[in-house]
Amino acid sequence: MPKILPIDTPTLGDRAYLVHDGRVAFVVDPQRDIDRVLDLAAAEGVTITHVFETHVHNDYVTGGHALARRTGAAYLVNADDPVAFDRRPVRDGDVVGIGDGMRVLVRHTPGHTFTHLAYVLEADGAQVAVFTGGSLLYGSVGRPDLLGPAHTEALVHHQYASANGLAAELPDAAAVYPTHGFGSFCAVTQADVATSTIGREKRTNPVLTTPERQFVDELLDGLDAWPAYYAHMAGVNLAGPGEPDLSPPQRADAGQLRERLAAGEWVVDLRNRVAFAAGHVAGTLNFGLDGSFATYLGWLIPWGTPLTLLAETPDQLARAQRELVRIGIDRPAAHATGTAADWTGGDELAAYPRATFADLAQVRHHRPVAVLDVRRDLERAAAHVDGTVHVPLHELLRRLGDVPDGEVWVHCASGYRASIAASVLAAGGRRVVAVDDDFANAAAAGLPVAAGDTARSRV
Template identity: 60%
Template sequence: MATIITIETPTLGDRSYLVHDGSRAFVVDPQRDIDRVTGLAEAEGVHITDVFETHIHNDYVTGGLALAERTGARYHVNADDEVAYQRNPIRDGDTVRVSENLSVRAIATPGHTFTHLAFAVHEGDQAIGVFTGGSLLFGATGRPDLLGEDNTDTLVRHQYSSAQRLAADLPEDAKVLPTHGFGSFCAAGGTSGGDASTIGEEKRINPALNLSEEQWVADTLAGLDAFPAYYAHMGPANQAGPAAPDLAPPAPADRATIAQHIADGDWVVDLRSRTAFADGHVRGTLNIGLDGQFSTYLGWLIPWGTPLTLLGDTPDQVAEAQRELVRIGIDELEGSATGEPSAWTHEELEEFRRATFADLKSVQHHRAVEILDVRRTPEFNDGHIEGASNIPLHQILARMAEVPHGDLWVHCASGYRASIAVSVLAANGHTAVLIDDNFDEHASESGLVITEPRFAQQHD
């Protein structure tokens, strides 16, 4: 009986899969750090014979080519994809026999990209699951706009047809095994939040299988939001054929080196929690904590190619961040330092205040304050504090001139993005209070007035 093992990458909202019959195995959509896959295969006592890519990924650098080279596996990539490496070209309807009782069938499912493939896994004659990549997700689909506005209208209709095809082609008890949809910005609209699904379940809950094409297309296009800027670099990297990453520790950085990097305009990123950062940090450093979507937001914000140094509590924390970064193609680090922040600078440590929405309400009784909401525009439009300005986090560097002056309080949905924003503002000469609190639970509860948008926001 086939065993399907999920390999989670929660900070990118993605999944890879290892499937085996006890002896031979195949992998679908592996992440760049292939040691996770090879280690799992070794622990399972199986040999990887095949690696499949559902599409040329837009949100991470693949480990597929490196894994195939490392293991001697056949590397299956759509024959119509323009790539700079040798692969086993695969097309709609092709079947790959992995073992005597385990086979994989390619199904053309354009929509997320033009050449997207899903892969149905068969045990004997029975389809037991389908690896849907960025096609059919849990309660949603992959977004159709990552290849540019000129292609979106065509791709969104392809996506609808592809979802319909999967539902018609596969049995209701077949497992749906997507790559995206667990916090990934590759999803179009909200996913169901479930941890597993089947074709039958998707027929019941997925709008792509329950609405008319025109209604679904209109709803999908209306719900599209911004996506990370680093996506622009992923497709070319994956077409070129990325090598396995070098995860050797970066060079140690002392106080003088860190100070020089900051003076040079390099990025020096503090990986610690926002609580620790607020209590004391090196002037000019940025706080992008490992306790959130670290690589997504660092990749979204950093001008691509900017030299990067990491600061963390421990070497393990730096190593985890390095692993996160190679997944999005940031391979080169200037250096790193660990331990106490007092060891990273000769200057006095900087601090900033953390507060709650109740604190904000209390302060408003005594003086006027400026509120900066760094959530994305659709979040802001769903409800925001009366009088708040909205500059989404991913636009904060480009719109620094619009940041309000005065007694500035910054919030997001939970505190994570707001802490990044406060650190960016501090590095650019602003002083702000971090509202480290849950917006949905505590903003209204604290007596703050939540209102509809005062003006249409066009920046996204």
Template identity: 70%
Template sequence: MTITVLPLDTPGLGDRTYIAHDGEVALVVDPQRDYDRVLGIAEAAGVRITHVFESHIHNDYVTGGLELARQVGARYLLNADDPVFFERTGVSDGDVVEVGARMRVRVLLTPGHTHTHLSFALEADGESVAVFTGGSLLYGSTGRPDLLGPDHTDTLAHAQWHSAQRLAAELPDETAVYPTHGFGSFCSATQSGGTASTIGQEKLANPALTTDEARYVDDLLAGLDAYPAYYAHMGPANSAGPGEADLSLPTEAEPAELRRRIEAGEWVVDLRNRTAFAAGHVGGTVNFGLDGQFVTYLAWLMPWGTPVTLLGETAEDVAEAQRELVRVGIDRPAAMATG
């Protein structure tokens, strides 16, 4: 029986979660906060999740890894050097983790996106299958090195080049590459293209593998742009240990309450597309349509901690927006209205 790797896209954030299984047991890499989607995939495949791996303390979303592992009774694995405030299985460079009878995961220290970033090389029956590279080696790019602040950026940029070189040197060309970032995520140093790749393909096209260290670092640093302000809150939330997300709908607000919230300076967000909003809307509302990168730009522009009320054409629209919001730690909208 072959090993199956199933990607789970979160387009609003430009990220992917992965579920790998052998038909009986499964491992999960970098799950989003709303991990019920992961449970649905595992149930459909008829497999049991035994291990949840975290490549790094994420800066662009709140992880669902801890709560997923707790719910299914799986081991939750992340770098032993990450300073966190919850129980987990700490792993280090060179560790090998057995997953079921056939899968083995080799832990590789690949700093660059963070100092303690890990990649996970998956083998089955002694053959290299895949490497889950998180924010290290992306498709045609790498993770950005500046999210921990300017004091760390230069060191991490150099480390990112060495990490990419290590992956290329230690893994066979046919090894499939599965990054977490790079599908529109601001965690990517440059916008990376493609939806699949291998170590061999990256050797031909990835700047971290086709240019020397000095040139790569210079180009990488010159190309960095702004990133969302809410990133500052994601690392602390993930280190503290995020709790269960509450996806139950908020209470309905009457028109008078909406007006009161607007006049109080709260954010009342119209979820319709921009054409519908331009044709007519409630005065004082702001428009972040669900048809774009809704949560990235709302969380970026909104003062952190401001109460949010969601206006959708249907309750399903509100539920979709709420699901995206919990992914970045905005857990409970103040109210909702539909129609």
């Protein structure tokens, strides 16, 4: 029986897969940093002969093209995708033999994209697994709106038909291996399971348990914003991205950091939000490596803006670069390592206070306070503190004028996004307090929490 090894990228919510028979292997949907795949293949003692793409990815830069070139493997991509490179084109119904006993059956499963494919693994005469990409996910499906509103209605119906087609064709025991659905914005919702089968999905997945019209309406109602950098991914992937350069960028001293800030470039502090709030270089932004760093940095940064990274250690810098190349930010302009004091060149550190929802409730008893909620629309609709201003984090840079004057308390769901927003406001000279707390504590702290009103209110 083939061995199936997932290769997780938890910060983007995706999985690739290495599948082998002890001698030869194929890979499905590899991420850009292909050294992880090569290392795993070497550890397993197998040769990669085939690389499969389920679709032209919207949420990351693929490593498929680079991996195929490095290994000499066949690169299998939908024949109808208008790629700019040589590949082995495949279509629905094609069968690919791999090694002595593995066969991969190609299935057209439109919905996440129009040309989406799933790959059914056959071994020992049985259909043992299906690699579903952004089609059938654990308890969900891939979102159908990434190609634009003109296509969303058609794609969601395709998604329903594709998922139900797979469920009807495959045995209940067949394992399901999706690419998305582990925190990826490419998934409609998230299921708290690590593995699944066709049989389990038939019992639990709304796409397989709900009438089509109901499924379509509920799915469309549940769609929220997706990261702005997605708009750049398909073009990069169609061109055939090469291997990334993960060597450190040039080093910047304190004077050069000041010059870059003065020029309007982005200088990003990778430390956690507690350390950043306590002391940082004025004008820098905080995207901590302890959260969804690349997702939110890629979402907010004006594409092509020179980027300098500030890290405590070379390992932190290397981690950040690896995260960034996955979304197409290949070469930071510069970097510095050390402490915040090292980066200021003797200048005074900037700082701002952190607080809890209990602190906010206490302050509100004594004076009016402007409170900014930077969560997304659906989070806001589920529950929000009365009398707060709502500007989702991904809209903040273009809606700074909607933030009330004076001191602003900023909150999100857990503190990570609030820190990003607080650093943006502080860099613009605003007085901020970052609420570093779980939103579930707001009501317990005595704050008036309401639900169902998504209006962007003002205090």
